[in-house]
Amino acid sequence: MGRPPCxxxxxxxKGLWTEEEDAKILAYVAIHGVGNWSLIPKKAGLNRCGKSCRLRWTxxxxxDLKHDSFSPQEEExxxxxxxxxxxxxSSIARKLPGRTDNDVKNHWNTKLKKRxxxxxxxxxxxxxxSQVLSEFRNISGGGHGNGNSSFKTELSNNSVLTQSNSAWEMMRRNTTTTSHETYYNNNNSPMIFSSEFQTSPFHFSNHSNHLLNGTTSSCSSSSSSASITQQPNQGSQAPVTTFSWSDYLLSDPVLPLTSQTQVVGSSATSNLTFAQNEPHFNSQAECSSQKIDSQAVGTCHSASSFVDEILDKDQEMLSQFPQLLNDFDY
DNA sequence: AAGTCACTCAACCGCAGGACG
DNA sequence: GCGTCCTGCGGTTGAGTGACT
Known part of the structure; x- marks a missing residue:
């Protein structure tokens, strides 16, 4: 038995709103404020669903809404x-004053995604x-020939995102603090996150400008605009371990922490600057988001061999199918 | 000028979760 | 604990519009 309609x-x-309808809502809200949208249509004299009224308002x-086009900073x-x-x-929209989730979603689907x-x-x-294709090939090929198939599967399943989601929620909950929050992945690696990202201006990298200008950079360097800061060596080399996808799921924060991987928001200039204390991290231009993500979720050193393999396969593919990328059609 | 296509964006839909009795 | 109501959210749709043929 389904739920009754609202x-x-x-x-x-249904359909587009008229100026008169808008005026009725505006007049009603100006007097009574928002709240209990199911009653507003009746009270405001509108023959509309309350849900529709709420949507029109929000x-x-x-x-406080902006009705102009998105700025390059907002797009970035x-x-x-x-x-x-x-x-x-909705979470993204909260970072953009005057923009709604619908605005952001539409702009993404119509402009940014295509770009x-x-x-x-x-x-x-x-x-x-090329990376995605390479990963797909490895997955569909059963991951033979190496011992990291589970890791590849993890990558394609966005477990990095899983962690980041948690980071994001933490960020959302701390709108005023500038302290760093720490949480842990399943490798018990503390991930330090700066909630200052909430309010500070956005940091633009050269890559960001490439994105915004629509110019194409090399594939291997084009997928992340997060600044990667190499920190000085901080202790011993990370241990080499075997990965499985579950290793990258965010664990319960109350679990003990033992390792040292950090994702740190730089305190002064950048909201989305990630720093690694992984001693072998390198921030060369060839460092792809794959590489960044790999390091953000675990020990860089352990992941780097896999990443190197990906990049090698990338080169291999390009040499074998030089037209592949040019001809790739979504 | 007329028809077609592609794009944009406002609006709708259904689901999930919280609040409350 | 359960049912109901309300709100928030993300995915999708379709009307409007401009570009193109």
Whole structure:
């Protein structure tokens, strides 16, 4: 037995709103404020579903909304947030004053997604197409020939995102603090996250400008705009371990921490700057988001061999199928 | 000028979760 | 604990519009 409809849909108007209807809502809200949207249509004299009224208000009539086009800074923030947390539009919209989740979602679907595709970046994973294809080939080929198939599967399943989601929620809950929060993955690696990202201006890298200008950078360097800061060596080399996808799921924060991987928001200039204390981390231009993600979720050193393999296969594919990327059609 | 296509964006839909009695 | 109501959310749809043929 399904839930009853919120209103009698046969007797309510649907479709575009008229100026008169807008005026009624605005007049009602100006006097009574928002709340209990199911009653507002009746009280405001509207033949609309309450849900529709709420949507009209939140997406269009709210006085704090911007109705101009998205700025390059806003676009960059959307792309970066999407890379981190995926299609959680309401969370992304909260980073953009005056924008609604609907605005952000529409802008992503109509502009930003296509822009990334044109640049050869998979808009879902934010990895280069060649990387995605390479991973797909490894997965569909059963991962034979190496011992890291579980790790590959993990990558394709966005467990990085799983962690980042948790980071994001933490960020959302701490809108005023500038302290660093720490949480842990299943390797018991503390991940330090700066909630300052909440309020600070966005940091633009050269790559960001490439994104915004629609120019194409090399695939292997084009998929992340997060600044990668190499920190000085901080202790011993990370141990080499065997990965499985579950190793990258966020664990209960109350579990003890033993290892040292950190994702740190830089305190001064950048909201989305990740720093690694992994001693072998390198931030060369060839470092793809794959590499960044790998390191963000575990021990860089352990992941790097896999990443190197990916990049090698990338080169191999390019040499074998030079037209592949140019001809790739979404 | 007319028809077609592609794009944008407002609006809808259904589900999930919280609040409350 | 359960049912109901309300709100929030993400995915999807379709009307409107401009570009193109």
């Amino acid at each position: 209103c009698d849909k046969s007797n309510v108007k 997406n269009y009539l709210r006085p 923030l959307i792309i970066e947030c999407h890379r981190i947390i995926g299609s959680r539009w 990334l595709m044109k640049m050869g970046i998979d808009p879902v994973t934010h990895k280069s197409v």
